Amino acid sequence: MSSEVEPRATTSSEHNSSTIEEQQRLLQPEQPMGSNTIRPEGRKGDASAKVVVWASFAVFALSTWVIILSNNPASLGWFKFHPLFQSLSIGSFTYGILTLQPTSQPHTKAAGLQRHQIAMIGVGVPLILAGTGAILLQKNSHNAPHFTSWHGTFGIITVTWIIVQALVGGSTVWFGGAAWGGGMKPKLMWKYHRLSGYILFPVLLFTAHLGGGWSYWSTGHSDSFVRLLAFSIAPLVILAGVYSRIRPSKMKFF
Numbered sequence: 001m002s003s004e005v006e007p008r009a010t011t012s013s014e015h016n017s018s019t020i021e022e023q024q025r026l027l028q029p030e031q032p033m034g035s036n037t038i039r040p041e042g043r044k045g046d047a048s049a050k051v052v053v054w055a056s057f058a059v060f061a062l063s064t065w066v067i068i069l070s071n072n073p074a075s076l077g078w079f080k081f082h083p084l085f086q087s088l089s090i091g092s093f094t095y096g097i098l099t100l101q102p103t104s105q106p107h108t109k110a111a112g113l114q115r116h117q118i119a120m121i122g123v124g125v126p127l128i129l130a131g132t133g134a135i136l137l138q139k140n141s142h143n144a145p146h147f148t149s150w151h152g153t154f155g156i157i158t159v160t161w162i163i164v165q166a167l168v169g170g171s172t173v174w175f176g177g178a179a180w181g182g183g184m185k186p187k188l189m190w191k192y193h194r195l196s197g198y199i200l201f202p203v204l205l206f207t208a209h210l211g212g213g214w215s216y217w218s219t220g221h222s223d224s225f226v227r228l229l230a231f232s233i234a235p236l237v238i239l240a241g242v243y244s245r246i247r248p249s250k251m252k253f254f
Contacts, residue, residue, distance in 0.1 A: 039105060041102045041103060041104050041105065041108060042102050043245075045244065046101075046102060046244075046245050049241040049242075049244045049245050050098060050241070050245070052237060052241045053094065053098065053237075053238050053241035053242060056233075056234040056235075056237040056238045056241065057090070057091055057094060057234070057238055059229060059230055059234045060087065060090070060208070060212075060230050060231065060234040060235065060238070061087045061088070061090075061091060063212075063222075063226055063229070063230030063231075063234075064083050064084070064087040064212060064230065065084060065087070067083075067218070067221060067222045067226070068080050068083055068084060071221045077138050077141065078134045078135070078137040078138040078141065079134065079135065079138040079217075080134075081130065081131060081134035082131045082132075082134045082135040082138070083131070083211065083212070084131070085127045085128070085130045085131030085134065086127070086128060086131040086132075086208065086211075087208070088127050089123075089124045089125075089127035089128035089131060090204060090205070090208060092119050092120070092123040092124035092127060093119070093120060093124045093162075093201070093204065094238065094242065095115075095119045096115070096116045096117075096119035096120040096124060097116075097197065097201065097242055098242065098245070099112055099115045099116055099119065100112045100113065100115070100116040101242075101245045101246065101247065102245070104247075104250075113173065117169075117170065117173075120166060120169070121166050121170060124162075125162065125163070125166050128159060128162060129159070132155070132156075132159050135155075149210075149215065150210050150214075151207060151210035151211040151214070151215055154203065154206065154207040154210060155207050155211070157203070158200070158203055158204050158207050161196075161200050161203070162200065162204070165193065165196055165197060165200055168189065168193050168196075169190070169193045169197075171186075171189075172186040172187075172189045172190040172193060173186065173190070177189075191250075191251050194250065194251055195251055198243075198246065201239065201242065202239050205235040205236075205238060205239055206235070208231065208235060209231050209232060209235050211231075212227060212230060212231030213227045213228070213231035213232055218231075
C-alpha cells in the first residue's frame with residue numbers, strides 16, 4: 001500500500017476563503033522590519049472625548065425620534081421624515097469626522113479615509129438629501145412658502161455646502177486627485193477641505209439647534225427642558241468633543 005496520501009479536493013467555500021485572505025494580505029502595506037504592529041495614535045483624552053460625543057449624540061437623536069414618534073407621526077405627512085433623517089445624517093457625519101481624526105500612519109490613514117467616505121458620501125449625504133426632500137414635499141403639498149425661518153435659511157445653506165464639500169473632498173482623492181492635476185495640488189486642496197469641514201460642522205449643529213429648539217412645531221410639541229438638553233446642550237458638547245480631537249498640525253497653514 002502506498003504511503004502517499006492523496007490530496008483532498010478543495011471545496012468552493014475553502015477556495016473563496018483563501019482567495020479573500022490572499023487579497024487582504026496583498027492589500028496590507030509592507031511593514032518596516034521589526035514593526036509588526038500599529039503604533040498607538042490617540043492622545044490622552046481622545047477616547048474619553050469620543051465617548052462624550054456619542055453619549056451626547058444619543059441624547060440628541062433619541063430625543064428627536066421620541067418627540068416625532070410620540071406625536072401621532074401618521075398625521076405629520078412628509079414632515080416626520082425630515083427630523084428623523086437629518087438626525088441620522090448628523091450621526092453619520094460625526095462618525096466620518098471621528099474615524100479620520102486619529103489617523104497618522106499610511107495604513108491607518110487609508111483605512112480611515114475609506115470609512116470616512118462611506119460615512120460621509122455613502123450614508124450622510126443621501127440621508128440629509130432625503131430629509132431635505134421630505135420637508136420640501138411637505139411644504140409643496142400645503143403650498144407653504146420656503147425658507148421663511150432662520151432654520152430653513154441655514155438649512156439650505158448647510159445642505160448646499162455639504163454637497164460642495166463632498167464633491168471637493170472626493171475629487172482630491174479619486175483617481176489620484178486627477179481633477180486637481182495630481183501631484184501635490186490635491187493634498188493642498190485636501191487641507192482646505194478639512195478646514196472647511198471643521199467650519200461646516202458647527203453650522204450643521206446650529207441648524208439642528210434652530211430646528212429642534214426654536215421651530216414653531218417643536219416648541220408646541222415638546223417640553224422646554226428636553227429641547228434645552230437635546231438641542232442646545234447636546235450639540236455644544238458634541239462640538240466640544242470633536243474639536244478637542246483636532247490635530248492642527250495636520251493642516252499646517254502656518
